[in-house]
Amino acid sequence: MTAELMIGTDLAAEMVAKAAERAAAVQEKYGVQPCLATVLVGDDPASATYVRMKQNRSKKAGIASRSVVLPAETTTEELVAEIRKLSEDPEVHGILLQHPVPAQIDERAAFEAIDPGKDVDGVTMLSFAAMAFGDPGFRSATPGGIMRLLAEYDVPLEGAHAVVIGRSPILGKPAGMLLLASNATVTYAHSRTRDLPELVRTADVVIAAVGKANFVRGDWLKPGAVVVDAGYNEGNVGDVHFEEAAEVARLITPVPGGVGPMTIALLLEQTVDAAEAQLG
Ligand SMILES: Nc1nc2c(c(=O)[nH]1)N[C@@H](CN(C=O)c1ccc(C(=O)N[C@@H](CCC(=O)O)C(=O)O)cc1)CN2
Numbered sequence: 001m002t003a004e005l006m007i008g009t010d011l012a013a014e015m016v017a018k019a020a021e022r023a024a025a026v027q028e029k030y031g032v033q034p035c036l037a038t039v040l041v042g043d044d045p046a047s048a049t050y051v052r053m054k055q056n057r058s059k060k061a062g063i064a065s066r067s068v069v070l071p072a073e074t075t076t077e078e079l080v081a082e083i084r085k086l087s088e089d090p091e092v093h094g095i096l097l098q099h100p101v102p103a104q105i106d107e108r109a110a111f112e113a114i115d116p117g118k119d120v121d122g123v124t125m126l127s128f129a130a131m132a133f134g135d136p137g138f139r140s141a142t143p144g145g146i147m148r149l150l151a152e153y154d155v156p157l158e159g160a161h162a163v164v165i166g167r168s169p170i171l172g173k174p175a176g177m178l179l180l181a182s183n184a185t186v187t188y189a190h191s192r193t194r195d196l197p198e199l200v201r202t203a204d205v206v207i208a209a210v211g212k213a214n215f216v217r218g219d220w221l222k223p224g225a226v227v228v229d230a231g232y233n234e235g236n237v238g239d240v241h242f243e244e245a246a247e248v249a250r251l252i253t254p255v256p257g258g259v260g261p262m263t264i265a266l267l268l269e270q271t272v273d274a275a276e277a278q279l280g
Helices: 009-030 045-060 076-088 107-112 125-133 141-152 172-181 196-200 242-246 259-279
Strands: 035-041 064-070 094-097 161-165 185-189 205-208 226-229
Touching (some): 035 259, 076 094, 076 107, 172 185
Parallel strands (some): 035 064
């Protein structure tokens, strides 16, 4: 292996420790613990695990959690009503709707029911616009975490060609917007993109957010590329074939231990941001 690892675990731990200090300061000043509400619809075991991880890490950081679990057959109207209740509840400072939701639900309508001031997972259109324009605001948790990791490892983005593989509303799309706001030249690749390996070979920075295990191969990469694996496939396998890619890349995120911990750290940091803004 020739690539250096971009480890998320340590930076995420630092971010969570700082969030914990700030959460304690909020409690001290206002007598209120910052509170993150998690909404889980259905019984997908992976989603349940991620939500539990978010709740456990919230607890360790002194952030209270409110858990809403709804059955798989929940309608859009029922979910929107639950989220609106949380949006109006002054004891809740941040709201996270775990993605994906069951197919019968209009996920966009559900995301838009989140009060923009409580959108600590950066999923509303208002947050997306802030990311697109490089304005202050909540970042989508994984893309925001990726940007922090790239900054930590001094990855130059200005003028760099970034290829984002995937265009999901919580990952690929906002990641591209944040890279663009950092003056990268961004290409989105997706299921209908032609000649994907050739396109990826032109990238200085590759963001793999496609949801297919070991999808990006080593011979797709330009030597010296920076590779961010945002995949979270079953068995803790990323979207990038790690062994092959690590022979070609300059910097690469591992799975686990790369982007995943940064996702949760940013969520907690933004929950404290939201509590400070609402209480201050
Ligand atoms: N509303 C959202 N839904 C989903 C998001 C999101 O950011 N917002 N992201 C993904 C999955 N996800 C969080 O929900 C997530 C996946 C993986 C990890 C993580 O830390 N993984 C560890 C390994 C797992 C482990 O330690 O057991 C790692 O990579 O080191 C965090 C969050 C889907 N939905």
